[in-house]
Amino acid sequence: MTPLLDVRDLIVDFPTRRGVLRAIDRVSFDIAPGEVLGFVGESGAGKSLTGAAIVGLLTWPGRIAGGSVHLTGERIDTLRPDRMRRIRGRRIGTIFQDPLTTLNPLLRIGHQLTETMLTHLDLTATEARRRAVVWLERVGIPDAPRRIESWPHEFSGGQRQRVVIALALCAEPDLVIADEPTTALDVSVQAQIITLLKTLTRENGTAVMLITHDMGVIAETADRVAVMYAGRIAEIGPVAAVIRHPAHPYTDGLMGSIPTVKHKAERLRQIDGSMPRLDAIPAGCAFHPRCARAFDRCLIDRPGLLAAGATQAACWLHAPEAPHG
Amino acid sequence: MADPPMVEAVGVTHEFDVSLPPLRRMLSREPRRFLRAVNDVSFSIARGTTLGLVGESGCGKSTVARLSVGLYTPKSGEVRFEGQNLAEARRHGGARRQMNMIFQDPYASLNPRWRVSDIVAEPVRMYGLEKNESSVRRRVEMYLTQVGLVPSDGDKYPHEFSGGQRQRVSIARALSSEPEFLVCDEPTSALDVSVQAQILNLMRDLQRRLGLTYLFISHNMAVVRHMSDQLGVMYLGRIVELGDAETIFQRPRHPYTRLLLDAIPDLDHIGRARTPVGGDVPSPIAPPPGCAFHPRCPLANARCREEVPALVDVGGTRVACHAVVEERGSDGALG
Amino acid sequence: MSGRAFLDSDVVHAFRQSPAAIASAFVALVLILSGVLAPWLAPHDPTDLATLSLLDSFKPPWPAAKAEWVNLFGTDSQGRDMLSAIMYGMRVSLLVGFCSVAIAVTLGILIGLTAGYLGGAPDTILMRIADVQLTFPAILTALMINGIAGAALPRTMRDSMQVPVIILSIGISLWPGIARTVRGSTLVERDKEYVLAARVIGATSWRIMLRHVLPNVLGPVLVLATLGLGLAVLTEATLSFLGVGLPPTRPSLGTLIRYGNDFLFSGQWWVTIFPGITLVLMVLSINLLGDWLRDALNPRLR
Numbered sequence: 027m028t029p030l031l032d033v034r035d036l037i038v039d040f041p042t043r044r045g046v047l048r049a050i051d052r053v054s055f056d057i058a059p060g061e062v063l064g065f066v067g068e069s070g071a072g073k074s075l076t077g078a079a080i081v082g083l084l085t086w087p088g089r090i091a092g093g094s095v096h097l098t099g100e101r102i103d104t105l106r107p108d109r110m111r112r113i114r115g116r117r118i119g120t121i122f123q124d125p126l127t128t129l130n131p132l133l134r135i136g137h138q139l140t141e142t143m144l145t146h147l148d149l150t151a152t153e154a155r156r157r158a159v160v161w162l163e164r165v166g167i168p169d170a171p172r173r174i175e176s177w178p179h180e181f182s183g184g185q186r187q188r189v190v191i192a193l194a195l196c197a198e199p200d201l202v203i204a205d206e207p208t209t210a211l212d213v214s215v216q217a218q219i220i221t222l223l224k225t226l227t228r229e230n231g232t233a234v235m236l237i238t239h240d241m242g243v244i245a246e247t248a249d250r251v252a253v254m255y256a257g258r259i260a261e262i263g264p265v266a267a268v269i270r271h272p273a274h275p276y277t278d279g280l281m282g283s284i285p286t287v288k289h290k291a292e293r294l295r296q297i298d299g300s301m302p303r304l305d306a307i308p309a310g311c312a313f314h315p316r317c318a319r320a321f322d323r324c325l326i327d328r329p330g331l332l333a334a335g336a337t338q339a340a341c342w343l344h345a346p347e348a349p350h351g
Numbered sequence: 352m353a354d355p356p357m358v359e360a361v362g363v364t365h366e367f368d369v370s371l372p373p374l375r376r377m378l379s380r381e382p383r384r385f386l387r388a389v390n391d392v393s394f395s396i397a398r399g400t401t402l403g404l405v406g407e408s409g410c411g412k413s414t415v416a417r418l419s420v421g422l423y424t425p426k427s428g429e430v431r432f433e434g435q436n437l438a439e440a441r442r443h444g445g446a447r448r449q450m451n452m453i454f455q456d457p458y459a460s461l462n463p464r465w466r467v468s469d470i471v472a473e474p475v476r477m478y479g480l481e482k483n484e485s486s487v488r489r490r491v492e493m494y495l496t497q498v499g500l501v502p503s504d505g506d507k508y509p510h511e512f513s514g515g516q517r518q519r520v521s522i523a524r525a526l527s528s529e530p531e532f533l534v535c536d537e538p539t540s541a542l543d544v545s546v547q548a549q550i551l552n553l554m555r556d557l558q559r560r561l562g563l564t565y566l567f568i569s570h571n572m573a574v575v576r577h578m579s580d581q582l583g584v585m586y587l588g589r590i591v592e593l594g595d596a597e598t599i600f601q602r603p604r605h606p607y608t609r610l611l612l613d614a615i616p617d618l619d620h621i622g623r624a625r626t627p628v629g630g631d632v633p634s635p636i637a638p639p640p641g642c643a644f645h646p647r648c649p650l651a652n653a654r655c656r657e658e659v660p661a662l663v664d665v666g667g668t669r670v671a672c673h674a675v676v677e678e679r680g681s682d683g684a685l686g
Numbered sequence: 687m688s689g690r691a692f693l694d695s696d697v698v699h700a701f702r703q704s705p706a707a708i709a710s711a712f713v714a715l716v717l718i719l720s721g722v723l724a725p726w727l728a729p730h731d732p733t734d735l736a737t738l739s740l741l742d743s744f745k746p747p748w749p750a751a752k753a754e755w756v757n758l759f760g761t762d763s764q765g766r767d768m769l770s771a772i773m774y775g776m777r778v779s780l781l782v783g784f785c786s787v788a789i790a791v792t793l794g795i796l797i798g799l800t801a802g803y804l805g806g807a808p809d810t811i812l813m814r815i816a817d818v819q820l821t822f823p824a825i826l827t828a829l830m831i832n833g834i835a836g837a838a839l840p841r842t843m844r845d846s847m848q849v850p851v852i853i854l855s856i857g858i859s860l861w862p863g864i865a866r867t868v869r870g871s872t873l874v875e876r877d878k879e880y881v882l883a884a885r886v887i888g889a890t891s892w893r894i895m896l897r898h899v900l901p902n903v904l905g906p907v908l909v910l911a912t913l914g915l916g917l918a919v920l921t922e923a924t925l926s927f928l929g930v931g932l933p934p935t936r937p938s939l940g941t942l943i944r945y946g947n948d949f950l951f952s953g954q955w956w957v958t959i960f961p962g963i964t965l966v967l968m969v970l971s972i973n974l975l976g977d978w979l980r981d982a983l984n985p986r987l988r
Contacts, residue, residue, distance in 0.1 A: 043699060068543035068544075068545065068546070069514075069543055166629075182631040183631070184631045185631065212407035212408055212570070212631075212632055213407060213570060213571075213572070213611060213614045213615070214407060214610055214611060214614045214632070215631060215632075216614065217613075217614040217616070218629060220616070239543060239544070240616065241544070241618060242615060242616025242617060242618060243616050245616055245617065245618045245620070245621050245622075246616045246617070246620070246621070246622065247622075265621050265622070266621045266622075269618055269621060279545060280544060280545055281618075282548075283544050283545045283547065283548030284544050284548075284573070284618065285547075285548075285551070285571075285573040285574050285576065285577040286573050286576075286618070287572050287573045287576050287600060287612060287615055288619070290576055290577060290596075290597065290600075291577065293552055293555070294548040294551055294552055294577065295548065296545065296548040296549045296552055297545045297548075297549075298549070300513045300515050300516070300546060301513075301543075303513075372810075417882075420886050421886075422882065422885055422886060441888070444888065447886075447887060447888045448887075450886075451886060451887065452882070452883065452886045454879035454882065454883065455879070456879055459878040459879045459880060460878075460879035460880050460882075460883055461880055462880040462898055462901075462902070463902065464901035464902055465901075473884070473887065473889075474887045477887050477888065477889060478887075521883075524883065528887065
């Protein structure tokens with residue numbers, strides 16, 4: 027089956043006067059139709075940038091400096107901005123962390139929904155309006171026929187994010203890029219939004235690229251997960267395998283450092299140090315200075331993704347000739 | 352009690368004036384309006400232990416944090432530190448040195464124009480704890496080392512550090528006056544998980560080594576469980592459940608506590624489907640009457656809509672819920 | 687900040703990238719230096735009456751016939767060398783400019799910090815005063831204070847006190863803008879956690895305002911001070927042009943322009959045009975520098 031989204035060797039650079047910072051370094055992955063691919067990583071790992079690069083929303087001076095992005099076989103990273111705008115919204119929906127930046131505060135939400143549908147779908151105004159009410163009901167806004175006339179500020183944070191989800195899905199895109207969709211919300215509301223996103227995308231067969239720093243959200247929602255570190259994918263594979271049998275030492279450390287409500291640990295496992303800044307990414311494997319299992323090759327050679335059990339990990343420990351122990 | 356608590360809150364209530372400015376209030380004929388951020392909150396923290404406070408935005412946990420170090424004076428009730436009224440003691444310059452605070456935002460909590468060594472030294476200089484500059488410097492270096500930084504980091508400015516390292520600087524500053532009581536207001540919620548683990552481990556090590564007492568505030572149940580001996584759950588200004596942390600985590604009684612625990616995504620249940628409790632946190636300016644949780648509570652009835660439940664002892668923990676006391680809908684009701 | 691860090695900073699980099707900033711900094715520097723160093727650089731001392739000769743009066747500027755190159759900009763009705771008069775005049779203008787800006791900045795910072803940090807009644811009262819004063823043009827405020835001081839001072843002291851009075855009146859006319867900006871930044875800073883951290887350990891309001899908040903609100907003040915300098919020089923020139931400024935014994939650029947104005951239509955244009963051009967150059971270069979500094983320090987425009 028051809029993948030819905032195919033990203034090959036994507037490179038994103040930020041030219042600065044002190045030299046070019048490589049924020050995304052040869053990232054490759056694909057998303058199948060209807061699949062939920064999670065992206066986790068620490069802040070600055072490049073997960074949000076990857077999403078922004080795919081939809082052509084990199085902030086200046088960032089630019090795609092290499093690689094390719096294909097959407098159902100069509101190359102989209104080289105499209106002109108006006109063509110890209112057609113794809114954004116129609117083929118790829120977006121959900122961002124802060125619903126206030128997505129909703130126009132000066133327009134009623136019904137207007138924003140119908141406008142989106144009229145732009146991208148071949149509908150009459152009455153039909154668009156009818157669908158807008160249906161969408162509001164589907165995302166769980168009570169009293170939708172009346173609320174459609176409301177302004178964004180009249181909704182609570184959780185409800186606004188529901189409206190944003192409706193807005194992202196109403197043009198029936200094939201793929202939704204959701205960047206930290208629950209981070210700004212309260213814990214009890216987060217669960218509602220994640221459940222909603224999961225249910226709706228499953229009903230519509232929409233694929234999701236779910237970007238979050240919260241491994242728990244990934245565990246509940248995603249089919250596969252990509253773990254990013256310093257602008258590269260450290261590990262990618264089915265969620266269960268990555269969580270239960272992490273193959274990359276970074277993923278392993280990350281899992282160990284998450285406290286759990288299930289029991290009280292005396293100490294959390296910690297990864298010492300912190301992720302390198304973009305202007306000081308070490309040679310070889312970017313993780314080697316913090317890795318307890320690093321050996322001489324890790325200091326020189328950058329590992330590509332290697333098969334490691336059910337997942338793929340960018341780690342020399344999984345090379346056939348690697349020292350085990 | 353044989354050992355008197357180190358910190359004690361007794362019926363503490365705090366309000367913020369959220370009315371319009373006087374002139375506009377007169378023109379629009381609006382009355383003064385107050386936001387009751389903290390409502391009749393009582394707890395006590397024994398020396399060397401940690402009380403965790405959890406709750407969502409607007410529940411008043413940060414206000415409790417600030418009340419506990421004396422940044423605010425309660426409108427009614429009192430905060431006691433080692434048996435004496437905190438507001439009173441601070442007015443006479445007492446109790447200050449024995450307490451300090453760690454903040455949430457590692458970017459805003461350090462003055463960007465100050466060198467790290469000056470930031471860490473400020474409490475030392477304020478209280479005149481060292482006689483000369485060279486011993487101030489020695490003390491600063493000692494605390495920088497203690498939080499896992501190197502003495503030469505003192506010459507740098509905050510922007511030269513990562514979020515986790517800044518939080519270490521914050522901890523060094525909090526420790527430099529040798530306090531006994533630390534109020535930690537969401538100290539790791541702005542950090543990545545791997546860095547959060549470093550900071551949480553550090554804080555527990557320091558507690559053990561220095562015999563510190565913590566008031567630890569967070570919205571993250573897992574983090575609170577990791578840190579706390581005692582636990583308080585807050586909802587819209589009130590403590591709804593209070594008691595031994597292990598007991599509460601093993602047997603949460605208040606419907607809100609159960610909701611919070613249920614809301615946490617679970618690494619052990621991959622792809623789990625669930626039915627989350629609906630509704631948003633209401634605005635603290637106009638809280639619902641009766642039990643503030645009743646609009647979202649699956650067990651609520653007429654009594655909950657009218658009568659504010661008091662904290663009562665239920666099987667070892669203190670719970671403010673009519674349903675729990677009446678044994679309405681026993682455990683199965685929330686799934 | 688060490689010297690190397692400063693040279694490597696973004697502001698210095700932005701400066702090197704901006705020809706307008708380099709040009710205006712160069713012009714401003716040349717003018718300020720020639721004003722400050724006038725007693726050593728100027729060909730004549732225009733205040734030394736003994737060297738003046740009426741025979742030298744109204745010489746045209748240098749390339750014209752009958753002109754001597756030492757009188758580059760010509761001479762005035764008293765036979766004073768215009769170049770020297772302009773250099774000395776700039777000295778006075780700059781003295782008034784810098785001193786009045788210093789007064790405005792000090793007042794503005796103290797009032798803005800107090801209003802912003804304390805809030806409540808002090809804030810309301812101080813800012814309403816600032817608002818009221820902002821509704822008057824700065825020149826009007828300065829005129830009023832100047833008039834009051836002139837009436838209050840005994841006649842014998844009036845001349846000797848003229849410079850301080852001008853400085854004070856211009857300084858007072860300029861503070862509200864600075865105070866407003868400082869108050870705005872203070873409101874942002876005062877709720878940051880580093881300020882709370884200082885309050886927890888019992889730091890006094892004064893200590894927090896001066897040691898913690900002040901260093902973080904100085905950036906915009908620097909910009910306003912630069913722009914204020916241009917305005918102060920201009921205000922002084924206007925006051926002197928109107929005849930209520932500095933005495934003719936210590937002529938500033940404004941005095942020179944007013945004085946030369948009488949001869950503008952009788953052919954001796956240079957007596958007023960050259961001080962005028964100097965004033966324009968000075969105010970323009972300083973203002974361009976201030977504008978550039980505002981953009982360079984604004985992270986959103988970077």
